[in-house]
Each structure stands twice: as structure tokens, then as C-alpha cells.
Amino acid sequence: MSVPTIKDNLEAVRASLEKAAERAGRKASEVSLMAVSKTKPLELVREAYDAGQRLFGENRVAEAVEKFSLLPGDAEVHLIGHLQKNKIKTAVPVFHCIESLDSIELARKLAAACEKQERMVEVLLQLKTADEGGKTGFAAEEEILEAAGWVREQKFLRIRGLMTIAPFTSDESAVRGAFARCKTLQEKLMSLYRDVDFSTLSMGMSSDYEWAVQEGSTLIRVGTAIFGGRF
Numbered sequence: 001m002s003v004p005t006i007k008d009n010l011e012a013v014r015a016s017l018e019k020a021a022e023r024a025g026r027k028a029s030e031v032s033l034m035a036v037s038k039t040k041p042l043e044l045v046r047e048a049y050d051a052g053q054r055l056f057g058e059n060r061v062a063e064a065v066e067k068f069s070l071l072p073g074d075a076e077v078h079l080i081g082h083l084q085k086n087k088i089k090t091a092v093p094v095f096h097c098i099e100s101l102d103s104i105e106l107a108r109k110l111a112a113a114c115e116k117q118e119r120m121v122e123v124l125l126q127l128k129t130a131d132e133g134g135k136t137g138f139a140a141e142e143e144i145l146e147a148a149g150w151v152r153e154q155k156f157l158r159i160r161g162l163m164t165i166a167p168f169t170s171d172e173s174a175v176r177g178a179f180a181r182c183k184t185l186q187e188k189l190m191s192l193y194r195d196v197d198f199s200t201l202s203m204g205m206s207s208d209y210e211w212a213v214q215e216g217s218t219l220i221r222v223g224t225a226i227f228g229g230r231f
């Protein structure tokens with residue numbers, strides 16, 4: 001048997017996304033598929049692009065600039081890792097969306113950089129639903145409500161919804177519980193700020209996207225199942 005290509009992997013992920021959506025009584029078209037290309041060389045990203053993939057995720061600013069400046073303009077890249085303050089200026093022109101907005105302080109600096117460059121950036125507020133070290137995000141619900149209230153006033157930032165990373169465990173109820181918390185918070189934000197678009201729920205990775213779809217995800221971030229393992 002030959003090794004599956006990236007095109008094969010994309011097709012397999014799309015097929016299982018279809019099935020997961022069907023089981024959840026949802027349409028697969030409600031869920032966007034992001035190909036997480038962090039650590040992967042440009043050739044592989046291009047292979048995914050040539051297979052029709054347009055939405056990508058990266059967790060390092062410099063790496064994203066390097067790769068995505070060489071891809072056609074309709075390839076959209078989102079930042080899914082913590083944004084360091086000294087990288088904000090460079091991040092603004094390359095990312096369509098910062099999914100990992102995790103503090104008001106970062107939101108303020110990002111808004112200032114966007115205004116200076118006169119460039120609109122979409123953001124997701126990252127909710128911390130796992131206690132594991134290194135996972136960033138707003139831990140307290142009040143903080144995220146406050147951040148949403150502030151961000152919605154900003155001319156160059158546009159809120160699109162929430163992002164979360166579930167705990168690294170195969171315990172279905174723990175993982176689904178984390179996704180459900182994010183969904184509940186989305187509903188709360190929607191009823192509090194009726195003028196803001198909170199429709200995006202970025203939840204689910206290679207190991208847990210089927211559960212995320214069950215819990216209402218509208219954007220799954222899949223790396224390993226498309227590009228293979230990272231070493």
C-alpha cells in the first residue's frame with residue numbers, strides 16, 4: 001500500500017467530519033476545516049492548497065510570515081498560539097484572525113497596532129478550559145465578558161467568537177465538558193452583546209474533533225490527521 005497523500009488525508013478528514021455532523025444532526029457545511037500547518041514545510045502547505053484547502057493555522061508569527069507570503073492571497077491563515085507582545089506588529093499584516101486572544105492587555109496592544117497599520121483583524125477570545133501548564137486563555141468568565149465588552153468598541157478588531165483547547169485526555173466526558181462550557185459561554189455572550197457576532201466556536205483537534213462537532217463546534221483545527229505527526 002502506498003503512503004496516503006495530503007489530498008487523501010484531507011478527503012478522509014472531510015468524510016469523517018460529514019459523518020460526525022450527521023450523527024450530531026448538523027450539516028457539515030456549518031463546520032469549517034482548518035489545516036494546522038505549524039512546523040510543516042511550505043511544500044506540504046502548498047500540497048494542501050493545491051488539494052483545495054484554503055484555511056490554515058499556525059502558532060508562530062515568523063514561521064507564518066515566511067510560508068504564507070509565498071502562497072496565493074486566498075490562503076487564509078489564523079494564529080492559534082499565544083501572541084507575544086513583541087510580535088504583534090509583524091502578526092497584524094499576515095493573520096486574518098487571531099484565535100488566541102487571551103488578555104485585555106494583548107487586546108489593547110493589538111488594537112493599537114491595527115489602528116497604526118489601518119488593518120482590520122478578526123479575533124476569537126480564547127477560553128481556558130484545561131488546567132495543564134502552558135495553556136493560555138482567559139480563565140475567568142468575568143474576564144472574558146469584560147474583554148468582549150472592550151473589544152467590541154474597537155474599530156480595527158472584529159470579534160467572531162470563542163476558541164478553546166480541551167484537556168489532553170481520552171476521557172470523553174472531560175473533553176466534551178470543556179467544549180460544552182465554551183458553548184454555554186458563547187450563548188451567554190450572544191445574549192449579553194446582541195450587536196456582536198459570536199458565531200464562531202473554534203473547538204476540536206485531530207483527536208477530539210468529532211466530540212467537538214457534537215458539542216457545537218463551527219471550526220475544527222486539524223494538524224496531525226492531515227500532515228502527519230510533528231517531531
Ligand SMILES: *Cc1c(COP(=O)(O)O)cnc(C)c1O
Nearest residue numbers: 036080205206207221222223224
Ligand atoms: C497544534 C494545534 C492544533 C492541531 O493539533 P493536532 O492534534 O495535530 O490536530 C490545534 N489547535 C491548536 C491550538 C494547536 O496548537
